[in-house]
Amino acid sequence: MTLELGPDDRRMMLRYAGVCRLCGVSLPPGADAIYERASRTVRCVQCMSSSGDAHQPGIAGASARREYERRSTARDARIRAAHPRIGGLILALSEEPQSTRAWERGAIGEELLAERLRDLPDSFRVLHDRRIPGTRANIDHLVVGPGGVWVVDAKRYVGQRPSLDVEGGILRPRVESLRIGGRDRTKLIEGVRGQVALVVGTIDDSAVPVTGALCFLDGDWPLIGGSFRVNEIEVLWPRLLVKRMIDSATVPIDVARTVALLAARFPHA
Structure with missing residues (x-):
């Protein structure tokens, strides 16, 4: 371009x-x-x-899928070069490293969430897979609508249950943490908080609400309840995310201008 x-x-x-x-x-x-x-x-x-x-929506999961394909292709070439005769057999009988498969899972998660975001009304605009300048990181989805801006990070932990863990609160400071399958994954929350701070600084308008969300796909969510907040970040699943966006309070926000600001600050990844 x-x-x-x-x-x-x-x-x-x-x-x-x-x-x-x-x-x-x-x-x-x-x-x-x-x-x-x-x-x-x-x-x-x-x-x-x-x-x-530059203001086109972008392709969900594009950068993650490119990284997966790069790693997968490099592994294929490396094994075939080291074992010319049986390289194909080794590849057929062995699994890709978890670090490589994680990129594919990430891409699938972003793609699935992008499909769910299609359910939003026409008053919403969505930007997918936006690069954070000066870093190798990206923002999975930016959603702008009458209720403000949503900064969404898609995660795919198949069959695992996200949960809120709270310590202190009366005599000691309240400390909230995110656990997935019993393991501390609070760093995921901090990642979204950092993205929210960047978006707030880009818009530079206190009248525009900015909400961070960590959206888990294929998680083991309970039949009743289940969603929660950790350090002001929403933790929930795709269907509920879309509902929250639609139900969010209407504010006098210039959607087109806000999208333009975000698209210029965070280009396609």
Whole structure:
């Protein structure tokens, strides 16, 4: 994908701060941007063109699936090179490493959740698999609707039950932790909290609610109840997630502008 420059446009390092005319993101001095001489305005390079290509929803699980395929292909080539005669047999009789299969499971989880998010009304917009600049991490799903912004991390722990563990609360400080199959997985909560902080900083509008959610697919959820919050992050399953989004309180939010801001800050992974 290439930038579409008009005859009077110039790509440059900005001498002064500006604001992208397409997505509204702030551009500090020294930012790489496009200066449009005709209108004396600027646009960020993430806004690939005036057609808004950078604002397309993206493909759920794309980066995780690419990483799985890269690792799987590398393993295949490595084993066949080391064992020219029986490499195919070794591959047929052995399983891929857990670290490789984890990427495939992650991709499937994101893809399944993306299908469920299709049930949202037309008033919602969804961005999938968005890269966090300067890192190798990504945000699985960003959902923008009348009730604000949802930052969603999809996880697939087949047959395992997420649960809330609480210590203290009266004489000692209350400490909440997430457990899955009895193991402490609170680091997953902290990951979502970090993503929420980035989104809040990008929107920079206290009137827009931002909610973090850890959504487990194929988990062992109880028939009654089951969902909970850990350190302000919702922990729940896909169907309930969609219901919560739809039922969230309506606020005066400019959905299109908010989507543009997030798409510019978090490009396709």
